[in-house]
Amino acid sequence: MGHDNSIPHPEYDKSIVMLKQLYEYTDVMMSAKKNHARDAAMNMYGGEAIFHPRFVDIAEATSREYEKYSDSWRLRRRLTTNGTATEKNWKKIMDHLEGVTMSYHTYGPPKLKTLFKKNLEHLIDIKKEYDVVVLMYPHEDHWDECRSFLRYCKTNNINARPRLLDGGKGKYSEKHIDELVEFFRPEDLNHIKPDAKVSADGRACCGGRPLCTNGNLKTAQTLVPRGAQGYKGWFCSANQFFIQGQNVTGEYFTNKDCHVRLDQTRGPIATIDNMTEYTDRMRRLITKNGAPPILKCVQDNCLCGTCAPKATTPERLQEIMKIYNTTN
Ligand code: SF4
Secondary structure (H helix, E strand, O other): OOOOOOOOOOOHHHHHHHHHHHHHHHHHHHOOEOHHHOEEEEEEOOOOHHHOOOHHHHHHHHHHHHHHHOOOOEEEEEEEEOOOOOHHHHHHHHOOOOEEEEEEOOOOOHHHHHHHHHHHHHHHHOOOEEEEEEEEOOOOOOHHHHHHHHHHHHHOOOOEEEEEOOOOOOEOOHHHHHHHOOOOOHHHHOOOOOOOEHHHOEEEOOOOOOEOOOOOHHHOEOEEEOOOOOOOOOEEOHHHHOOEEEOOOOEEEOOOOOOEOOOOOEOOOEEOOOHHHHHHHHHHHHHHHOOOOOEEOOOOOOOOOOOOOEEOOHHHHHHHHOOOEOOO
């Protein structure tokens, strides 16, 4: 839900109950998938998740609770972080993650930037999968430092990429766009209009994945397009690829941006109190119909979830889903 320092940290016990429920739901959805598609990527979000006073314990629980599923599906845990945990905690947390995305914010105090670099060095030393996202703040106090940090990464073979900002701050002048040529492919900059919000036209996937939108894999683009119409009325498999648990509110959603439900309304699909029943219902539907249910989209904008297979008819979507599912 973004950075909000006014609310207390989610309770540890509640977080562990939700972790178990998330694994159980994942296990049910994986039961319909072919072996090559049985990969679960778990992202732990905050604001800044490592600020939680018991984050190390929660990270340990993600390993412990996964043990009973480890023969059925693969788990890749990933944390998006500003990398400012103490060096001691950072080392403990890394035992329970497969990868880290480190976000570099140029507006932070020098002390935190030093810690960021030390923690990044540790990831490189232990050969942990990582990438660095440099948030491109267009403000004159930060712009040059964003560019020089990207150059520093390039010189030192650090896997880094720039990310344009969402929302009101994500407006770039003609001069900015000219200077971005150093870091982006020209085709990724074609969408950007000077002094207009970039998020209106497209956004890089949080995972940095390129998306092919025309069937030609050689022309995949890193700026994922956002049509004004979204995919309202289309049939979508987002519920078969995503689940988001909010351990602040105790609610579950299809994902952090897609709030579409199976009954063609929007809102939480379940809460901590009835998630077990929801998961049992999915299990029964898979057994009865030979496949998990699909969504019919009722949302104006499709943000995270653009990559989930979707089609204009349920028959076409079921055909596509044969790539992933063992069932019809
Ligand atoms: S908003 Fe996107 S991910 Fe969600 S149902 Fe619609 S098309 Fe699918």
